[in-house]
Amino acid sequence: MSLQIIKAGILDSIQDLGRYGFQHVGINPGGAMDKYAAQSANALLGNDLTSPVIEIHFPSSEILFKKQTIICLTGADFSAYINNLPLPLAQPVVVNKKTLLKFKKKISGARCYLAVLHQPDLVKWLNSYSTNMLACSGGFKGRAFKRNDTINFMNHPEIHYLKGDQPFKILSWKATTSCNFFKTIRFLKGNEWDWLAKESKEIFESARFKITGNSNRMGYRLEGDKIDIKDQQQLISSPVTFGTVQLLPEGQLIILMADHQTTGGYPRIAHVISADLPLLAQADAGDIINFKEVDQVLAEHLFLEQQRDLQQIQTASKFKMEALHAMRY
Amino acid sequence: MNAEVSFSVIGDNGILIDFGNTIDDALNRRVFDLFKQIKQKKNSFIIDVIPAYSSIAIFYDLKNVRSKNADAVSCFENVKLQLQELVKEEMSITVSSIRKIKIPVCYAEKFALDIKEISVKKSISIDEIINIHTSKFYRVYMIGFLPGFPYMGEVDDKIAMPRKSLPRITVPAGSVGIAGKQTGIYPITSPGGWQIIGRTPFNLFDKEKDQPVLLYPGDEIEFYSITENEFTNY
Numbered sequence: 059m060s061l062q063i064i065k066a067g068i069l070d071s072i073q074d075l076g077r078y079g080f081q082h083v084g085i086n087p088g089g090a091m092d093k094y095a096a097q098s099a100n101a102l103l104g105n106d107l108t109s110p111v112i113e114i115h116f117p118s119s120e121i122l123f124k125k126q127t128i129i130c131l132t133g134a135d136f137s138a139y140i141n142n143l144p145l146p147l148a149q150p151v152v153v154n155k156k157t158l159l160k161f162k163k164k165i166s167g168a169r170c171y172l173a174v175l176h177q178p179d180l181v182k183w184l185n186s187y188s189t190n191m192l193a194c195s196g197g198f199k200g201r202a203f204k205r206n207d208t209i210n211f212m213n214h215p216e217i218h219y220l221k222g223d224q225p226f227k228i229l230s231w232k233a234t235t236s237c238n239f240f241k242t243i244r245f246l247k248g249n250e251w252d253w254l255a256k257e258s259k260e261i262f263e264s265a266r267f268k269i270t271g272n273s274n275r276m277g278y279r280l281e282g283d284k285i286d287i288k289d290q291q292q293l294i295s296s297p298v299t300f301g302t303v304q305l306l307p308e309g310q311l312i313i314l315m316a317d318h319q320t321t322g323g324y325p326r327i328a329h330v331i332s333a334d335l336p337l338l339a340q341a342d343a344g345d346i347i348n349f350k351e352v353d354q355v356l357a358e359h360l361f362l363e364q365q366r367d368l369q370q371i372q373t374a375s376k377f378k379m380e381a382l383h384a385m386r387y
Numbered sequence: 388m389n390a391e392v393s394f395s396v397i398g399d400n401g402i403l404i405d406f407g408n409t410i411d412d413a414l415n416r417r418v419f420d421l422f423k424q425i426k427q428k429k430n431s432f433i434i435d436v437i438p439a440y441s442s443i444a445i446f447y448d449l450k451n452v453r454s455k456n457a458d459a460v461s462c463f464e465n466v467k468l469q470l471q472e473l474v475k476e477e478m479s480i481t482v483s484s485i486r487k488i489k490i491p492v493c494y495a496e497k498f499a500l501d502i503k504e505i506s507v508k509k510s511i512s513i514d515e516i517i518n519i520h521t522s523k524f525y526r527v528y529m530i531g532f533l534p535g536f537p538y539m540g541e542v543d544d545k546i547a548m549p550r551k552s553l554p555r556i557t558v559p560a561g562s563v564g565i566a567g568k569q570t571g572i573y574p575i576t577s578p579g580g581w582q583i584i585g586r587t588p589f590n591l592f593d594k595e596k597d598q599p600v601l602l603y604p605g606d607e608i609e610f611y612s613i614t615e616n617e618f619t620n621y
Contacts, residue, residue, distance in 0.1 A: 078434040078435045078446070079434065079435055080435075081435045081436070081437045081446075082422065082435075082436055082437055082438055082530060082603075082604060083530045083534065083535055083599075083600040083603065084530040084531050084532065084533055084534045084535055084536055084600070085534045085535075085599070085600075087435070183594065184599070190534075192533065192534070192575070192577075193534045193575065193592070193594055193599075194594070195594040195599075200594070246396050246398070246399060247396075248397075249393075249395050249397070249403055249405065291408075293408060294408055294409065294410055294439075294440045294441065295439055295440055295529065295531055295532075295538065296403075296405075296439050296440070296442050297397060297401075297403065297437035297439050297442065297443070297444030298397075299397055299398040299401055299444070299446070300398070301398055302397070302398070319531065319532055319533075320437050320530075320531050321437065321439050321529065321531030321532065326397070329396065329397060329398040329399070330398075331398075331399050332398065332399050332400060332449075354396060354399060354461050354463050355460065355461045357399035358399055358449055358453070358461055358462055358463070361399060361400075361449055362449060362450065362453055365449075365450055
């Protein structure tokens with residue numbers, strides 16, 4: 059036994075970068091909401107970027123480490139503690155056996171990611187570790203964590219960096235974390251953009267929208283000025299994706315998030331660019347966002363730049379991790 | 388190439404090819420042809436494809452496309468060019484390659500939660516509803532909404548019914564329903580608004596299998612009626 063859930067949070071689950079290749083049979087990709095944070099947690103440990111992580115919401119689980127390992131937390135700041143001492147974000151930490159990780163307070167963001175050096179002993183479902191709660195498949199038993207769930211570690215020798223009672227040791231390297239309170243979300247026009255009345259296009263591009271409490275891993279409901287379509291048209295069921303902004307019949311918007319359905323029947327007026335999905339994934343009920351149009355070339359460039367950064371962090375961290383192991387043995 | 392075919396973005400890593408906003412057998416066959424061709428090509432940069440009624444979305448790996456085409460203006464333009472070639476080809480699937488599947492349905496009232504209401508509203512006997520529903524092959528136009536949920540059509544006008552105004556909180560797995568001129572089957576227990584006229588003992592979604600869903604876009608389905616006893620012992 060290596061890691062145990064002592065107290066269950068509201069929605070903590072195993073995720074990776076998603077399950078692709080099955081959308082034609084209605085199985086959505088799912089995966090981490092903030093894929094940048096999920097990848098950077100793995101990158102900082104020198105892990106493969108596609109390794110599974112634990113996605114943590116607040117109130118969060120309390121997690122007991124039964125073996126010594128190295129962890130990294132990224133994404134939301136939920137004020138993480140081990141034995142009453144604070145843990146940093148985006149910086150690897152060696153944790154001793156019999157230490158308890160707790161999250162005390164929601165400070166910023168909506169989702170925190172925990173990566174572990176020792177890969178959890180889990181089985182992929184359809185090529186992915188992501189938890190699909192609708193299909194009760196993937197991740198840990200196809201569901202969110204419950205009290206006493208235990209995950210074993212594999213693929214790595216036991217480590218003994220910490221002696222005696224020292225609860226943890228923060229390692230020397232880290233990545234920068236950014237905190238954005240007012241969120242500008244960049245978008246590409248959707249297929250039904252031109253169904254909007256001129257004034258509605260202006261509202262979409264200039265007004266502020268509030269993320270309502272009716273928001274979850276499937277989608278965010280927004281509240282703002284009413285948006286109208288020119289003449290009452292109906293869309294037949296059509297493909298949608300993570301970040302698709304749909305216009306609901308009453309004139310309000312919904313942004314589809316990681317656990318979206320594969321098809322939908324509401325006009326797709328915009329698509330949030332991949333590079334800004336992490337920003338959106340860290341937005342919370344009550345947060346205010348606005349939309350800004352960009353073009354395809356910039357959207358691609360921004361995403362590829364993020365991927366390059368992650369790759370660099372991963373390469374550098376892997377090197378540091380190897381040096382650490384070499385020093386000890 | 389059809390002049391009405393449009394190519395647009397669906398997110399910054401997807402292309403939407405739209406043949407028109409209508410439910411039309413011929414358009415759906417074009418979507419299906421294109422879907423088959425894309426699958427056959429096995430391009431490594433294509434990560435997912437969603438065929439729908441009259442449009443299809445193709446998602447690609449930006450890193451993969453960019454690494455192979457350093458000079459392309461955008462990955463989108465590059466993938467679009469390749470897909471335009473495929474749309475031109477207009478391959479037609481031979482009839483013999485279409486899978487035909489018979490699906491048993493028990494139309495007994497304990498499963499057919501809405502059949503009485505349809506019977507009253509459409510002034511048609513329950514037996515007639517069953518006869519009409521089992522009288523033809525339905526095409527799986529697309530899979531969506533839930534893992535393995537087939538959108539099939541078209542049902543006869545005599546039994547066509549709009550969705551329920553208040554969706555049920557729980558529709559049991561296997562429930563066979565009608566929504567407008569479409570018929571469908573719930574692969575897993577879920578909330579839903581389709582008018583339920585029966586239940587199949589077939590398992591449309593089994594997570595343990597390598598191919599976890601039973602039905603695929605392009606399949607043709609024929610329903611046949613079974614008794615409650617047959618359902619129980621299936």
